[in-house]
Structure formats: C-alpha cells, structure tokens
Amino acid sequence: MRKEVLIGGFGGQGVILASVILGRAAAVYEGLYAVQTQAYGPESRGGASRAEVVISDEPIDYPKALAPDYAVLLSQQAYEKYLPLVKKGGIVILEKELVPNRNEELEKNFKVFAIPLTKVAEETTGLSLTMNILTLGVLVKLTSVVSEESIEKAVLDSVPKGTENINLKALRKGFELGEKAKNGEL
Amino acid sequence: MRYPFPVGDADFIQGDEAIARAAILAGCRFYAGYPITPASEIFEAMSLYMPLVDGVSIQMEDEIGSIAAVIGASWAGAKAMTATSGPGFSLMMENLGYAIMTETPLVLVNVQRSGPSTGQPTLAAQGDLMQAIWGTHGDHSLIVLTPATVQEAFDMTIRAFNLAEKYRTPVILLTDAEVGHMRERVYAPHPDELELVYRKLPANEEEAKYPFGDIHGDLVPPMPIFGKGYRTYVTGLTHDERGRPKTVDAEIHERLVKRIVGKIENNKKDIIDYETYGLEDADIAIVSFGIVARSAMRAVKELRKEGINAGLLKLNVLWPFDFELIEKIAENVERIYVAEMNLGQLYHMVKEGANGKAKVELISRIGGEVHTPGEIVERIKRDLR
Numbered sequence: 001m002r003k004e005v006l007i008g009g010f011g012g013q014g015v016i017l018a019s020v021i022l023g024r025a026a027a028v029y030e031g032l033y034a035v036q037t038q039a040y041g042p043e044s045r046g047g048a049s050r051a052e053v054v055i056s057d058e059p060i061d062y063p064k065a066l067a068p069d070y071a072v073l074l075s076q077q078a079y080e081k082y083l084p085l086v087k088k089g090g091i092v093i094l095e096k097e098l099v100p101n102r103n104e105e106l107e108k109n110f111k112v113f114a115i116p117l118t119k120v121a122e123e124t125t126g127l128s129l130t131m132n133i134l135t136l137g138v139l140v141k142l143t144s145v146v147s148e149e150s151i152e153k154a155v156l157d158s159v160p161k162g163t164e165n166i167n168l169k170a171l172r173k174g175f176e177l178g179e180k181a182k183n184g185e186l
Numbered sequence: 187m188r189y190p191f192p193v194g195d196a197d198f199i200q201g202d203e204a205i206a207r208a209a210i211l212a213g214c215r216f217y218a219g220y221p222i223t224p225a226s227e228i229f230e231a232m233s234l235y236m237p238l239v240d241g242v243s244i245q246m247e248d249e250i251g252s253i254a255a256v257i258g259a260s261w262a263g264a265k266a267m268t269a270t271s272g273p274g275f276s277l278m279m280e281n282l283g284y285a286i287m288t289e290t291p292l293v294l295v296n297v298q299r300s301g302p303s304t305g306q307p308t309l310a311a312q313g314d315l316m317q318a319i320w321g322t323h324g325d326h327s328l329i330v331l332t333p334a335t336v337q338e339a340f341d342m343t344i345r346a347f348n349l350a351e352k353y354r355t356p357v358i359l360l361t362d363a364e365v366g367h368m369r370e371r372v373y374a375p376h377p378d379e380l381e382l383v384y385r386k387l388p389a390n391e392e393e394a395k396y397p398f399g400d401i402h403g404d405l406v407p408p409m410p411i412f413g414k415g416y417r418t419y420v421t422g423l424t425h426d427e428r429g430r431p432k433t434v435d436a437e438i439h440e441r442l443v444k445r446i447v448g449k450i451e452n453n454k455k456d457i458i459d460y461e462t463y464g465l466e467d468a469d470i471a472i473v474s475f476g477i478v479a480r481s482a483m484r485a486v487k488e489l490r491k492e493g494i495n496a497g498l499l500k501l502n503v504l505w506p507f508d509f510e511l512i513e514k515i516a517e518n519v520e521r522i523y524v525a526e527m528n529l530g531q532l533y534h535m536v537k538e539g540a541n542g543k544a545k546v547e548l549i550s551r552i553g554g555e556v557h558t559p560g561e562i563v564e565r566i567k568r569d570l571r
Contacts, residue, residue, distance in 0.1 A: 020369060023370075027371035028196055028197065028198050028371070033371060034198065034369075034370065034371060036368065037367070037368045037369075060480075061480045061481075061483040061484040061487070061559075062483075062558070063477075064556070
C-alpha cells in the first residue's frame with residue numbers, strides 16, 4: 001500500500017505544516033512508514049509552496065510522489081502545475097475561491113472536490129489560517145489515508161500551545177465537510 | 187539521565203534533527219559550528235539540547251574555528267562533532283588533516299549541497315564524495331559513512347562516534363540536503379539499548395608515554411586526555427611514538443603514516459557496510475549510495491517486473507572502499523551502472539574495482555533534483571535495446 005499525497009499552494013497557507021502533521025499521524029500514530037518532503041527554497045514565503053507525503057506499510061524506497069493518489073491544491077498556480085501529475089482516478093481537493101480558472105476536461109480524470117476552504121475556516125474559527133488544519137480534516141475523511149483519531153493526535157502535537165481547541169474545531173469542521181463531499185451534498 | 191527528546195520511542199523528524207539527537211545519545215557533549223544551509227538544523231537542535239544535557243554548543247567565527255574547537259574538545263575528553271556543507275567543508279580540510287595526523291576522534295557531518303562554491307544552497311548533491319575521502323592533503327585514510335534514510339542518518343551517527351572512538355580517527359558522515367531536510371519515522375533507542383564505545387585510555391604512566399605508537403599491536407594507541415595527569419605533545423608535524431616532532435626522518439614518517447592508514451585499511455572488514463538487493467541472479471548491477479540508492483532500489487524493482495534481471499549494491503560506507511566486492515560483482519554481471527548526483531566520482535572507484543571484468547556506466551544527475559526511478563529504468567532499457 002503506497003499512497004502519495006501532494007499539497008500545493010503558496011507560502012503562508014500552512015502547506016508544509018499540514019504535510020508534517022499528516023506524516024506524523026501515519027508514522028507515529030499508525031506505525032506506518034511515512035516520508036515528508038518539501039520544495040525548499042529561499043523564496044518560500046509568499047512564493048509557490050509544495051509538500052509531499054508518501055505513506056506505506058513497507059519501507060519506502062523512492063521518497064517522493066511519482067503520481068499522487070491525493071492532491072490538495074490551494075492556488076491557481078498549484079492547480080495548473082500539479083493537477084496533470086495526479087494519478088488517474090485520484091482524489092483532488094481544491095480551494096474553490098483561489099482556483100477560479102478550471103480545466104473541466106482534465107478534471108474528468110479525477111474526483112475533484114472544490115470547497116471555499118479559507119472562507120469556511122474563517123467562519124468556523126474566526127481565523128483564516130486554520131484553513132490548513134480544516135483541509136486535513138477534509139482529506140482524511142475523503143481518503144481514510146490515516147484515521148481521524150491519528151490525525152487529531154498529530155494536530156495536537158504540532159500546533160502552538162493555547163490553540164488546540166480552535167485547531168480541533170477546524171479539523172472537525174473538515175471531517176464534516178469531507179463527509180458531505182463524500183455523499184455529494186456539497 | 188533525562189533527554190530533551192523522546193527515547194525508546196518513534197518520532198517523525200528531519201534527517202538533520204535525527205543526527206543531532208543520535209549524537210547526543212552516542213555521548214556527544216561538545217558541538218561547535220557555523221550556520222550553513224542545509225546543515226543549520228543540526229546546529230539549531232544542538233543549541234537547544236546541549237545545555238539540557240550538560241553539554242556545550244558554541245558558534246565559532248567560521249568553519250576553520252569550528253573543527254579546531256572540536257579537535258580541542260576531543261583532546262579534553264569529550265565526544266565532539268561539527269556539521270557543515272560545501273563551502274564550510276572546504277574550509278575544514280586543513281584541520282581535518284590535522285585531526286587525522288593527531289589521531290583525534292571526531293565526527294564531521296557534511297550535509298551536501300550543490301557546488302562548486304556557494305552553488306545551490308538549498309538543493310542536494312553528492313559532489314563532495316572525492317573531497318570527503320581525499321580533500322585534505324598528504325597520504326591518509328579516514329572513514330566516510332553515508333545514509334539514505336532518516337533512520338540511517340540516526341543509526342550511522344551513533345556508528346560514526348563508535349568508529350571514531352574505536353580507531354582514534356575523524357569520521358565523516360556524508361549526507362545531503364534531501365536526507366537532511368526530509369522527515370521520516372525514526373526509532374530512537376533508549377541509551378541502555380545502545381552499545382557505545384569510548385576511546386582507549388592509557389592504563390598507566392608508561393602507556394601514556396606513547397600516545398602515537400603501537401604499544402598494543404593493534405595500530406591504535408591509547409589517547410591520554412588533557413588534564414588527566416600526563417604530559418602529551420600533540421603536533422601536526424611528523425612525530426615519533428611519544429609525539430615529538432621528527433620532520434626529516436623518512437623511517438619515522440613512513441612508520442607513522444603507514445600506521446594511521448593501516449589502522450583503517452587493515453580493519454576494512456569491521457568498518458565496511460553495504461546492502462544488496464537482487465544481485466544473486468543479476469545481469470545488471472546498479473551501485474549507488476545515499477538518497478539516490480532509494481531511486482535505484484525502485485528502479486531495480488521496476489526492471490525486474492519487466493523481466494530484466496537487475497540488482498542493487500547500496501553502499502553505506504564510502505571509505506574504506508571494498509574494491510574486491512566490486513570485482514566479484516563485475517565477474518557475475520554484464521554491466522554495472524553507477525547512479526550518483528555528480529558528474530562521476532564513485533564511478534571511478536567502481537571502475538577501478540571492476541577491473542575490466544564488466545562494463546561500467548555512469549548515470550549522472552546534477553542541478554539539485556534526485557534521479558527519478560523512471561530515469562534510471564529508461565537509461566538501462568535504452569542501452570539494452
């Protein structure tokens with residue numbers, strides 16, 4: 001079972017942290033193998049940001065995504081660059097308001113869920129920066145790549161002290177949205 | 187002893203962080219460094235942890251000072267480490283030679299980035315392989331280890347300290363920006379589960395008189411620690427068994443340098459470490475190390491799925507080098523590919539080892555991106571057509 005996740009957006013959206021939390025949930029709380037890598041450059045803040053997580057029940061050879069099973073695309077640029085890499089039939093989560101120009105033909109190859117993630121995060125917690133945690137909730141619910149319990153624990157390990165409750169709130173809202181998305185109720 | 191990080195448990199951390207934690211578990215209590223991408227996280231972790239384990243982490247004026255401080259700390263009895271990358275590694279070359287000549291145990295981590303010069307600071311490369319082995323001047327030998335995963339970075343850091351102490355030599359941990367920055371699951375054993383080595387100390391006054399001789403017949407003399415009651419003279423000049431400079435005597439020079447080289451070369455069996463996959467029935471062998479070995483591993487699996495009998499030799503130790511092993515492989519395969527992130531360095535060592543018994547080809551990649559498995563597969567299939 002090798003599962004590849006790609007998260008793309010821009011610096012400041014919490015792309016890297018989301019990938020670290022996902023990898024941690026798999027590695028520490030599910031006892032799986034996991035590798036997290038990121039495009040790392042001096043231009044990271046504000047510029048394009050990309051992180052990958054590979055999860056497997058056996059040792060991971062090549063540590064990067066070859067054809068992601070799941071992709072979270074949080075900017076127009078990430079959408080254009082990474083959507084074509086996604087595995088046929090893969091699950092794609094889009095930040096609806098930040099990806100205004102869509103390629104419907106290409107999207108037919110995937111299961112695409114477009115959600116105004118930042119807006120929902122702001123409505124849920126009052127903080128748009130909880131969007132990355134909310135998105136993890138959506139991803140986990142839609143893909144079961146790790147369990148809800150594991151991702152909760154990994155979130156609690158990783159967020160700043162004093163912000164546990166709002167982050168859990170964001171995560172659970174993500175679960176709720178993921179459930180709706182699964183049932184076609186979005 | 188309480189550790190400022192989880193022990194006896196798994197964690198999800200970067201390669202650099204794993205190196206810092208492993209060093210502390212191996213007993214390292216002195217770190218000197220100068221920040222440089224992509225090795226800075228090692229320094230950051232050391233600065234955070236060392237005060238909590240009664241150790242020292244100090245920022246020096248540059249990399250020359252960093253390795254000099256580490257040499258001094260080692261002679262004062264501490265297990266000591268420094269870490270750097272390309273430009274800093276170049277600056278350390280002179281004192282690396284001093285550490286070899288004075289038989290000073292230390293661990294030097296090079297988180298390789300792309301060069302020459304300041305190159306591509308944030309991107310990985312394997313262009314310092316030859317420098318790690320031969321970068322300091324004069325006849326010498328030392329030990330170079332190279333990890334491919336974060337767990338290996340952890341485990342090999344502990345091994346690096348053990349080998350440094352056992353053989354009274356600098357050990358280089360040659361890793362790269364990919365392994366240094368990637369996060370993976372790491373199991374950190376409880377220190378009680380670890381076998382740790384500390385340098386041989388002089389048993390008495392008489393033994394302490396010969397810190398550069400061979401009084402035990404194993405080529406590794408006991409090391410008198412500064413401040414423990416012995417007078418010891420330590421110099422980078424050619425010296426006799428007692429440490430006194432003897433700079434024009436050919437016999438003394440030959441005896442000293444041959445022993446320093448011999449204590450590594452004669453213990454190849456103990457030091458060398460590698461892994462193989464599918465080599466038993468292979469027609470094609472790929473030799474690789476570090477991060478690239480993981481691409482090569484996947485390439486071998488994919489080639490085998492297509493009915494091509496490929497095998498992998500993944501080197502965990504780059505020096506001392508097992509030329510005989512390469513020759514044995516060359517006798518059994520048609521072709522050997524060397525996949526590395528440089529313009530051909532390991533390639534030359536493998537070619538020498540193969541001794542004309544198999545064709546040796548280079549699969550080179552520079553610019554910061556690791557070879558994809560597909561790239562390696564395509565190249566080999568193209569040659570087979």
